[in-house]
Amino acid sequence: MTPSEFKKVIKKSEIVVDLSIMQQYKVGHSYRWVDPRTQKNYWGYYAVYPIAITDIQVFIVCPYCGEVHCHGRSSDKSGVGYRCPHCCNKPKDAKSYFIRDNEETRMERYTEFKLSK
Numbered sequence: 001m002t003p004s005e006f007k008k009v010i011k012k013s014e015i016v017v018d019l020s021i022m023q024q025y026k027v028g029h030s031y032r033w034v035d036p037r038t039q040k041n042y043w044g045y046y047a048v049y050p051i052a053i054t055d056i057q058v059f060i061v062c063p064y065c066g067e068v069h070c071h072g073r074s075s076d077k078s079g080v081g082y083r084c085p086h087c088c089n090k091p092k093d094a095k096s097y098f099i100r101d102n103e104e105t106r107m108e109r110y111t112e113f114k115l116s117k
Contacts, residue, residue, distance in 0.1 A: 013054040032066025046097040050079060062087055064094050071099065
């Protein structure tokens with residue numbers, strides 16, 4: 001997803017991170033993103049954090065290709081869990097990444113839980 005496509009999508013979603021922390025760089029005619037919160041663990045899996053969410057999707061910056069990927073949110077509305085990268089040019093040794101929870105999604109689920117009681 002290009003930055004312009006992402007900007008169209010995020011108008012319909014809730015931004016869960018200050019986008020000014022995102023680093024952007026140009027590769028050929030397209031742009032790539034870097035989320036400085038992304039970390040690689042001991043076993044070689046990346047931990048990524050949502051940058052935006054909707055009722056049914058979570059958006060992350062892919063640690064392999066630098067593009068924004070969207071994944072479905074789980075039934076508990078978190079989006080937390082292992083996901084396979086969508087990129088076509090991913091390295092052969094690319095592993096799944098783990099979408100971490102953040103304060104905003106935890107608070108949203110907590111609020112929904114309290115309202116449902």
